[in-house]
Amino acid sequence: MKGKTLVISGGTRGIGQAIVYEFAREGVNVAFTYNSNEEIALEQVKDLEANYGIKAKAYPFNILEPEKYKELFLEIDKDFDRVDYFISNAIISGRAVVGGYTKFMKLKPRGINNIFTATVNAFVVGAQESAKRMEKVGGGSIISLSSTGNLVYIENYAGHGTAKAAVEAMVRYGAAELGCMNIRVNAVSGGPIETDALRAFTNYEEVRDKTAELSPLNRMGKPQDLAGACLFLCSEKASWITGHTLLIDGGTTFK
Ligand SMILES: NC(=O)c1ccc[n+]([C@@H]2O[C@H](COP(=O)([O-])OP(=O)(O)OC[C@H]3O[C@@H](n4cnc5c(N)ncnc54)[C@H](OP(=O)(O)O)[C@@H]3O)[C@@H](O)[C@H]2O)c1
16 A cells, blocks of 8 residues: 555544554555644644655645535645545534534534535545546545444434435445446444544543443444554455445444
8 A cells, every 4th residue: 555645534633643644654645634723734744754754745624615625636636646545534513513413303404414514525525536536546445434323323413323324325326336447435434432523422421431331342442443444445455345334333333
């Protein structure tokens, strides 16, 4: 994988950051986006280039404006000579999810729409732009992050859970139509993982304790638990895996 290029949204924190480092360790060049944390993003670029000998660059990007992926990829083209992997990882939180991250009776179309835009529309436009570049280099691998909150009940998670179910379906459609370009499309669906996004849950401590209790491994998920799966799905070892959702939940969903 050395010398290839990963494009990933939301590479500054949590799972996205763990993925950036997982790929950098393999010698993969990384183009990652950030939203608010420019300082962290620029520090991270320096660290990646100094300690992993790869090319890294950070770009500001808002997943609530997915059509702007077209401009973003034109910028990436100036800095990187190829795109081999695309991971749609970033997720919105705070004010943008009001009316989406809540109880069923409090859901509002605007909040649900924001989450759908950030999850499904952003995946689609990012995947389209990356697929055009992957075709030129003979193929590639596209991944959307998903969550087991579309399979099991998580309080206040209706908006996110429904959008994740939709993006998993979209992944299968992408896989069906991009296979002819040797592009594989998959989802990595995580159970609760210790990140800022989860710590923002109103019932974070309850989710943390319940997850550890449900898991036969007696612990919460860590960002690295999903990063390894992304690396595997992009590698040649996963060369016949496409249209698949890889569930990484520490055994919690079965219980
Ligand atoms: N945590 C979990 O329990 C869990 C479980 C399963 C799946 N997932 C999925 O894994 C993915 C990553 O989640 P996480 O927990 O790592 O999230 P996180 O720690 O909250 O990190 C979110 C990332 O997205 C970026 N971001 C935030 N708002 C954005 C916006 N409007 N436009 C573009 N980028 C934006 C952030 O950039 P800045 O740092 O610049 O703000 C950050 O890099 C998500 O798709 C999530 O649904 C999470």
